[in-house]
Amino acid sequence: MTAILDRAVCPAPIRPLAPVVGADTTVPTTAGGETVYANLDYAASAPALVSVAERLSGALTEYASVHRGAGHLSQVTTARYEQARETVRRFVGGRSDDTVVFTRNTTDAVNLAAHVTPGDVVVLDIEHHANLLPWTRTGRARVVPAARTVEETVGRLEAELAAAPAALLAITGASNVTGEVLPIGRLAAAAHRHGARILVDAAQLVPHRAVSIASWGIDYLVFSGHKLYAPFGAGVLVGRGDWLDAAEPYLAGGGATADVDLDGGVAWHTGAARHEAGSPNTLGVVALAAAAQALQDIGFEEIGYHEHRLQQRLDEGLALLPGVHPLRVFDDAADRVGIAGFTVENHSPRSVAEYLSVTRGIGVRDGKFCAHPLLRKLGYPDGAVRASFGLGTSSDDVDRLLAALSDLVRR
Structure with a gap:
């Protein structure tokens, strides 16, 4: 699955667009030792710019x-x-x-x-x-x-x-x-x-x-x-x-x-x-x-281009994962910002978020996102998982998320 993801998404690396505080923070994982934290929870609170x-x-x-x-x-x-x-x-x-x-x-x-x-x-x-x-x-x-x-x-x-x-x-x-x-x-x-x-x-x-x-x-x-x-x-x-x-x-x-x-x-x-x-x-x-x-x-032209590349990489990778369902309100929405909500079959949103955190050092959001009526309308009354990104996000962060989800759905 990882090899498929590697071929499917953009091969060119995407570097952070601006330095953020805490970008080199390390967190413990079950693999032993520590890894640099992959912050994919910008929509909750974005890290401060340097x-x-x-x-x-x-x-x-x-x-x-x-x-x-x-x-x-x-x-x-x-x-x-x-x-x-x-x-x-x-x-x-x-x-x-x-x-x-x-x-x-x-x-x-x-x-x-x-x-x-x-x-x-x-x-x-x-x-x-x-x-x-x-x-x-x-x-x-x-x-x-x-x-x-x-x-x-x-x-x-x-x-x-x-x-x-x-x-x-x-x-x-x-x-x-x-x-x-x-x-x-x-x-x-x-x-x-x-x-x-x-x-x-x-x-x-x-x-x-x-x-x-x-x-x-x-x-x-x-x-x-x-x-x-x-x-x-x-x-x-x-x-x-x-x-x-x-x-x-x-x-x-x-x-x-x-x-x-x-x-x-x-x-x-x-x-x-x-x-x-x-x-x-x-x-x-x-x-x-x-x-x-x-x-x-x-400049928002630079910001938009950076975000578009990350979003494309994430969307294409998620589409290849069996049992992973992206959330959409509209069938014809022409634009999205750097937010991706999704669910994983047979896994609660909290268990997915915990798995990503403890095994790979990835931070995402799980739950109903202070939008309970919307989650019920979409058919997910128990919530979902949300990955979100911004100026400090790189393609390494997105790839780490996709690899971790690939491992999870194969279990």
Whole structure:
């Protein structure tokens, strides 16, 4: 089987595109001794880029509290924090007047969006819980079943938007289970035709593809740093400011207030500060901005080519393994990011992940990936296995996974 895999996949080696922290980490295996860890779990938390770690190291030497401080280090840290908004806005092609609100993570950003949205929300049944539960708990969610094709799914969403007024269409840019990408520009146009806005959960999209809020017609976009090669998990919501300014502050506390008078009441800030009460995750924000800049410097054409070659190698190898079933939501999806979900006959997802880890030092994800309705819809209520990759992945990592799976299915 290994010889077949060697002949079937691309023979040319694929090297990492950028250095990541921990790339030389070794782990124990049952073969005895240790081996270099093969990290194929980027979709959960991507390792920090070395350039991001270096940026953080420099920021730590000048770290202080942001805002309202006259001291030099407070001024330096505040400048870095505020400059991060512009870096992030440019990274996602935001409009000049878009508000950039930093949050705890993507889930927090979607919950903030749910807090400020003034009406019904249309959402698919295949969403990650982060872009499903914040809407369903409001009692204003209209859940649309995804079809077997992208085309029919787009049609179903537009029909729901046309059936009754909705404030928002909330959609995931790339599936965290299969990597499949939806046509965001088309969906934005459909939402706007029917008087709705669109929010895109881009947590799994922005590490892999260039995004443009302005040219795609996106109203709100959310993502987080820990999937973008930045530690600490800081998240962000970028989008139109009117709903944000009209809503009550997401959190009540210092920083969100312009004036507090126990007799006269509270005057709240407008803009990003309105929803950023309390001390922010300053270093997480600095890391997020550094990662965004690093990806722009590398260039998404290079990133896409690197990812395409790895994906082709993995897909061709998995197709040759008996009993291994790749997961797909759609029959006609034209694009996927670096995520491959699959199952192995006669093996539970956890047993596959454990086998890969203890015998070959490979890290993958197993379970339901915070997308329980989707896994049930696909016919795998007990979950699946997911391999995901990024800038630090090489063809050696993919080949090691394929060889290990080949050994497993022969057992």
